[in-house]
Amino acid sequence: MSDSLVPVTVLTGFLGAGKTTLLNRILTEQHGNRYAVVINEFGELGVDNDLVVDADEEVFEMNNGCICCTVRGDLIRIINGLMKRARKFDGIIVETTGLANPAPVAQTFFVDEGVRARARLDAIVTVADAANLPARLADSAEASAQIAFADIIILNKLDLVTPEAADAVEARIRAVNPLARIVRATRADVPVETLLHQNAFDLARILEMAPAFLEHDEHGHTEGVYSASFEVKRPIDMHKFQEWMGTLLQEKGGDLLRTKGILHVAGEARRFAFQAVHMMADGDFLETPVGPEEKSRLVFIGRDLNRPQLRRGFEACQVAA
Amino acid sequence: MNSASADTFLTTRGATRELGAHVVAACFNRAGSRAAFALGDGTVHLAAPAGAGHWQRVEVHDGAAMALSPDVTADDFCSAGDDGALRRISAAGEALTLFTSGGKWIEHVSSFAEPRGGLLACAVGRQVHLFDAAGARLKSLAHPSTVTGLAFDTRGKRIAASHYNGASLWFAASKSDNPRILEWKGSHIGVAIHPAVEALVTAMQENALHGWRLSDGQHMRMTGYPAKTESMGFTRNGKWLASSGADSIVLWPFFGGGPMGKPPVEIAQIEGIVCTRVACHPRDELVAAGYANGVVLIAQIGTQRVVVLTEGGPAPVSALAWSPDGARLMFGTESGLAALVDLSPR
Incomplete structure (x- = not known):
């Protein structure tokens, strides 16, 4: 896999799980890398950054008769647009709304030749609230999909649950997704370098x-x-x-x-x-x-x-x- | 192909510069007195029509330029960027902000000029904003999803916008804001209107073009491209639609009942190298084309004769435009090469 491809990290998770906290940390911490961040709602982030891109999650169905073949057309445009910039960046982070199904984002990287030629999906990172995840998994198909698609799962807000409860949630996650790396956290305090540039979507991993x-x-x-x-x-x-x-x-x-x-x-x-x-x-x-x-x-x-x-x-x- | 004289053409009749950033768009002003290149570093470079002398570098956008168009006026240009600014750039290199979107990317700009004024349009997300010649906003047109392409018809009466599941065709001067919706499922990524307003054509994500005959809504499907069509345009007389997306210039016949049921004509093939930009000559049945390997050539539709202007370099051609009189051609590449070629008879 070529290193000239810009790594893209997809950040999913339900509202209140700690996604915005994590994004703010990625944007403000001194980690020596520049990231373009594609978000859905401007203003939610308290950061003034010229690399924050406002997007509308726009999913469309490919015209190939396959109903599950949905793609994020806005991402195709944004990734191609970002590549024209003279000032380069080290990676792209794509935030999805809490209720979004991660499949269209992932499928975008299979479908579009222009995107494939310029960027690669590095990892799908799902932020999960340790206290609320079991309830979400029970009542929402999107929550299951977000866990199922993840390469890395941040089990957040551990200060709000007992160690036993945390273990039980982790077992629950494993039942859905045995392959993801689970990282335990409180206030999304995960070292940024353990989330980005992971090559976790890469087959070799x-x-x-x-x-x-x-x-x-x-x-x-x-x-x-x-x-x-x-x-x-x-x-x-x-x-x-x-x-x-x-x-x-x-x-x-x-x-x-x-x-x-x-x-x-x-x-x-x-x-x-x-x-x-x-x-x-x-x-x-x-x-x-x-x-x-x-x-x-x-x-x-x-x-x-x-x-x-x-x-x-x-x-x-x-x-x- | 006549390649022996290739790069000589560029050296003897052209001027080139390395501008250092992705050339996003290029065009001449309406008077044909200045040429402008808009770049991925937010600058716009202005040059004399044949490229002689000093090229002026103007800092226009805080980010990347995304679109460039001749302005409504004879001399000026209009550019848009990912900083959310729509700016007017004078031939002398002064930039004036006409509109700001509050940070949302402005990805498309188009204009129409007439003696008494004209119209300027830009696309911001799902909105298309229309401005008068003075830059005052007239109205905003809403679409169901992000606008991916903009085109005025030849008389400036209508403006078309492509988006998901088709295109919207608006009467620019209409008080009631109901567009004619042309529907076809999928993601449409660019739009062109036939010069006699007989048809509207969109490019699609699925490496195909889709068209609608405007008299009766008849669908036109134009398929078979190995890559996406990023660039297309009709010849002046409306007989042909030239398009990129294959390893040749793909020409669809818009006469004799076509393009329905007619195969396209493919000219200027460079085997295995995708054509990335096409530009139809403003008068004659000539098409200029740029390829992924940097080759730029001019092909005559009838005779299929090809003149290669440059053998190319490391980067794909990303911008290509004729001067209004068709005597000069300009192009730019993703790596920042910019060139102007004088093709007037000597």
């Missing part, structure tokens, strides 16, 4: 998560958003995998929020990393070599996941024994 792939697969949840992880031993027939995944994403892409995988492709010396946001998929061979007896792993985060069917489908992608 999935590798570091690999051991955790299977650890949090909780079978108790049958409603709402949850995850399902699978592992197969024999190498993968890439042709079969692409065919299966293509059909699966086409048919179930609306329910599959995120899909990530590390594959041992038959006849290939390097690992293959795969990921998808709803129907939009992307994959690449990694620099890391395939180890002896390397397994292939796949994680789905979504709704109405049919585990036996997904397992059978993945298993059928293996080369013949």
